[in-house]
Amino acid sequence: MSEFLFVVVPYVCLTTFVVGHLWRYRYDKFGWTTRSSQLYENRLLRIGSPLFHFGMLGVVGGHIIGLLVPESWTNAVGISERTYHVVAVVGGLISGVMTVVGMAILIYRRRTTGPVFSATTVMDKVMYAFLAAAITLGMWNTIAGSILTIGGEYNYRQGVSVWFRSFLAFQPNADLMANAPLGFQLHALVAFGLFAIWPFTRLVHVFSAPVGYVTRPYIVYRSRDDTRLGSHRPRRGWDRVG
Amino acid sequence: MRVMAQMAMVMNLDKCIGCHTCSVTCKQAWTNRSGTEYIWFNNVETRPGLGYPRTYEDQEKWQGGWELNSRGRMKLKAGGRFKNLMTIFSNPKLPSINEYYEPWTYDYATLTDAPAQAHTPVARPKSLISGNNMKIEWSANWDDDLGGSTATAHRDPMLKKIADKVKFEFEQTFMFYLPRICEHCLNPSCAASCPSGAIYKREEDGIVLVDQDKCRGWRKCVSGCPYKKVYFNHRTGKAEKCTFCFPRIEVGLPTVCAETCVGRLRYIGLILYDADKVLEAASQEDEQGLYEAQRDVFLDPSDPEVIREAERAGIARDWVDAAQRSPIYALINTYKVALPLHPEYRTMPMVWYIPPLSPVVDVVAETGEDAEDTGNLFAAIDALRIPVEYLAELFTAGDVAPVDAVLKKLGAMRCYMRDINMGRDPDGAIPAAVGMTEEEMYDMYRLLAIAKYDERYVIPPAHAEQAHSLEELSTECSVSDYGGGQQDVFGEGSGTPTPIAVENFQMLQARQTSDSLTGPENKGRRVNLLNWDGKGSPPGVFPPKGPDS
Numbered sequence: 055m056s057e058f059l060f061v062v063v064p065y066v067c068l069t070t071f072v073v074g075h076l077w078r079y080r081y082d083k084f085g086w087t088t089r090s091s092q093l094y095e096n097r098l099l100r101i102g103s104p105l106f107h108f109g110m111l112g113v114v115g116g117h118i119i120g121l122l123v124p125e126s127w128t129n130a131v132g133i134s135e136r137t138y139h140v141v142a143v144v145g146g147l148i149s150g151v152m153t154v155v156g157m158a159i160l161i162y163r164r165r166t167t168g169p170v171f172s173a174t175t176v177m178d179k180v181m182y183a184f185l186a187a188a189i190t191l192g193m194w195n196t197i198a199g200s201i202l203t204i205g206g207e208y209n210y211r212q213g214v215s216v217w218f219r220s221f222l223a224f225q226p227n228a229d230l231m232a233n234a235p236l237g238f239q240l241h242a243l244v245a246f247g248l249f250a251i252w253p254f255t256r257l258v259h260v261f262s263a264p265v266g267y268v269t270r271p272y273i274v275y276r277s278r279d280d281t282r283l284g285s286h287r288p289r290r291g292w293d294r295v296g
Numbered sequence: 297m298r299v300m301a302q303m304a305m306v307m308n309l310d311k312c313i314g315c316h317t318c319s320v321t322c323k324q325a326w327t328n329r330s331g332t333e334y335i336w337f338n339n340v341e342t343r344p345g346l347g348y349p350r351t352y353e354d355q356e357k358w359q360g361g362w363e364l365n366s367r368g369r370m371k372l373k374a375g376g377r378f379k380n381l382m383t384i385f386s387n388p389k390l391p392s393i394n395e396y397y398e399p400w401t402y403d404y405a406t407l408t409d410a411p412a413q414a415h416t417p418v419a420r421p422k423s424l425i426s427g428n429n430m431k432i433e434w435s436a437n438w439d440d441d442l443g444g445s446t447a448t449a450h451r452d453p454m455l456k457k458i459a460d461k462v463k464f465e466f467e468q469t470f471m472f473y474l475p476r477i478c479e480h481c482l483n484p485s486c487a488a489s490c491p492s493g494a495i496y497k498r499e500e501d502g503i504v505l506v507d508q509d510k511c512r513g514w515r516k517c518v519s520g521c522p523y524k525k526v527y528f529n530h531r532t533g534k535a536e537k538c539t540f541c542f543p544r545i546e547v548g549l550p551t552v553c554a555e556t557c558v559g560r561l562r563y564i565g566l567i568l569y570d571a572d573k574v575l576e577a578a579s580q581e582d583e584q585g586l587y588e589a590q591r592d593v594f595l596d597p598s599d600p601e602v603i604r605e606a607e608r609a610g611i612a613r614d615w616v617d618a619a620q621r622s623p624i625y626a627l628i629n630t631y632k633v634a635l636p637l638h639p640e641y642r643t644m645p646m647v648w649y650i651p652p653l654s655p656v657v658d659v660v661a662e663t664g665e666d667a668e669d670t671g672n673l674f675a676a677i678d679a680l681r682i683p684v685e686y687l688a689e690l691f692t693a694g695d696v697a698p699v700d701a702v703l704k705k706l707g708a709m710r711c712y713m714r715d716i717n718m719g720r721d722p723d724g725a726i727p728a729a730v731g732m733t734e735e736e737m738y739d740m741y742r743l744l745a746i747a748k749y750d751e752r753y754v755i756p757p758a759h760a761e762q763a764h765s766l767e768e769l770s771t772e773c774s775v776s777d778y779g780g781g782q783q784d785v786f787g788e789g790s791g792t793p794t795p796i797a798v799e800n801f802q803m804l805q806a807r808q809t810s811d812s813l814t815g816p817e818n819k820g821r822r823v824n825l826l827n828w829d830g831k832g833s834p835p836g837v838f839p840p841k842g843p844d845s
């Protein structure tokens with residue numbers, strides 16, 4: 055069972071994630087957008103959206119450090135288990151609370167503002183369900199697992215993180231995950247579910263984070279695309295004239 | 297010197313009667329889709345008035361365009377790159393839909409479906425945003441013809457600047473119309489604000505376009521444009537803007553707004569400019585010097601050195617010829633009667649305006665004096681400071697001198713031409729008073745008053761000729777390109793785009809410019825062989841018979 059849940063399912067989800075994005079980018083560049091609803095409603099969005107997004111950046115950063123950096127590395131640099139734990143919990147708590155509050159505001163706004171609600175697609179609702187579940191479970195793991203230590207101490211850096219790295223290295227070790235607390239197991243499964251639907255939702259906008267803006271020249275010049283003049287490319291043998 | 301070509305427009309405001317034909321035809325052509333109901337690529341504002349969206353000219357509030365930083369360098373008024381990215385999750389300066397207007401339709405079905413009742417059924421307005429009943433309280437043209445302006449016009453940002461002198465009383469009002477499209481700026485702040493780099497300026501003709509495949513809907517262009525001429529399509533989640541009707545321009549046709557303009561007040565032509573000097577000119581410290589600075593960026597297309605450099609830059613010879621015949625260059629640089637709209641935004645706009653003389657003429661005529669007497673007109677231009685100062689706020693960052701000079705030229709032209717039309721001897725002193733020769737004045741009159749289609753629109757076709765298109769559609773199956781694949785899986789308008797086919801516009805151009813109704817004269821008639829019953833010989837099927845047969 056654990057083989058299925060923590061090896062097969064994650065790989066299927068990851069494949070959907072990668073192939074889905076490639077397919078969506080090829081097929082639907084025009085639909086690749088944030089689908090902003092700021093035009094409809096601004097008062098709540100102004101608070102909720104930055105809270106959620108900046109909180110999320112912190113959460114993602116925390117996950118990258120927690121999952122990808124092995125414990126031996128931080129030990130080698132001389133960061134004690136205790137220090138790491140405090141920093142992680144404090145950082146996680148701050149970004150987590152920002153994310154949860156932001157998300158609550160955004161979901162409330164989406165449900166109660168007429169135009170925003172009517173612009174919500176089925177895919178959006180499914181995505182919100184997965185996202186909200188993943189965030190809630192993650193928050194629970196932080197608070198219940200790390201602060202209140204309900205159900206005993208669990209060092210995810212020796213369990214979940216090692217499993218995740220083995221998973222990425224294509225040498226998955228399902229036992230590590232099977233021994234983790236239920237909260238972590240559920241969190242991982244819901245997160246992989248989210249990854250699976252990711253390419254088919256508005257979440258694709260994450261991958262168009264405009265980092266290139268910082269270095270590109272202000273004004274972009276482009277030449278007319280002469281290969282796309284007509285409704286399709288001319289066949290071989292039809293040359294340009296002039 | 298780096299020569300670049302720019303397609304530009306000049307509008308003669310004296311001729312605008314405010315009929316909104318340009319807006320309507322533009323809307324029919326470009327923004328009659330779902331999500332674009334509130335979007336007018338072309339709109340006509342009554343000035344004084346709030347404009348569309350409301351008070352868009354108040355840059356202290358909307359933070360559009362550029363400004364100079366403490367070191368005299370150009371900087372986006374809304375903030376630098378970092379601040380731009382930090383505010384990406386919620387654009388603090390995005391106008392809400394209410395600043396434009398909430399689009400609506402009417403519940404027409406009630407008119408026919410309603411059961412028998414004591415009162416006539418009414419088609420109630422329904423919001424196109426929420427679908428609910430709504431109360432119509434604002435629209436793109438709410439203050440048309442100064443309607444309700446006693447209540448709203450004091451909020452006109454341009455009027456506020458000269459507020460101490462203006463009393464908005466009925467007897468003292470003046471008004472004129474201001475048709476607006478995208479300015480296709482030389483230094484576009486919308487493009488500079490776009491985090492994705494989706495907005496670009498075309499190298500060939502300077503038209504500013506949004507790449508719909510690269511736009512990610514960050515909405516920064518909407519707030520970055522000081523003219524608020526980039527719009528957010530709330531259904532597709534992409535920015536859209538005036539395209540200068542590029543598929544028409546490419547085949548030598550004027551834009552839809554220009555083509556359908558009843559007053560024939562629009563001129564379209566090429567301007568050659570020195571791209572190396574744009575930034576320096578836009579960084580001019582004195583706002584009132586920006587008009588002259590921008591004029592200096594434009595190159596004289598008759599100058600042999602410019603022609604040589606243009607050739608080196610790969611600009612085709614017929615484009616240089618068109619630039620020499622350009623009505624835009626003549627109005628801006630030869631006669632100096634066209635002025636840019638809000639040069640103080642430092643975007644180097646490329647749709648210019650000939651300011652209206654009519655507010656002044658109307659006042660003179662009302663006094664019973666001869667409104668076409670040079671002395672009276674010149675005195676009135678000097679005396680009627682309020683309309684002139686208002687025009688200066690729009691076109692020269694508040695500098696009255698250039699507006700004065702233009703109005704005096706227009707006034708002098710009227711007086712000079714009246715003598716000719718009345719059969720009297722023309723008075724050479726009139727053009728001389730505004731620094732022109734009689735010949736120049738007459739040429740300017742021809743361009744402003746009677747220029748025909750070919751003189752108003754000098755548009756060289758883009759060099760996009762394809763041997764294939766000489767055959768038009770006869771050698772291919774056009775059906776195969778449309779309707780393929782699944783559409784709209786991810787919401788409205790998703791999926792592969794339906795391309796704009798250059799073939800269609802070439803046929804449109806041929807149809808529009810031919811003398812016959814049915815087909816282009818210079819091409820063999822096309823015959824539908826499926827309908828041909830084999831009898832006779834329809835024209836175009838067989839080569840012409842020799843004289844002996």
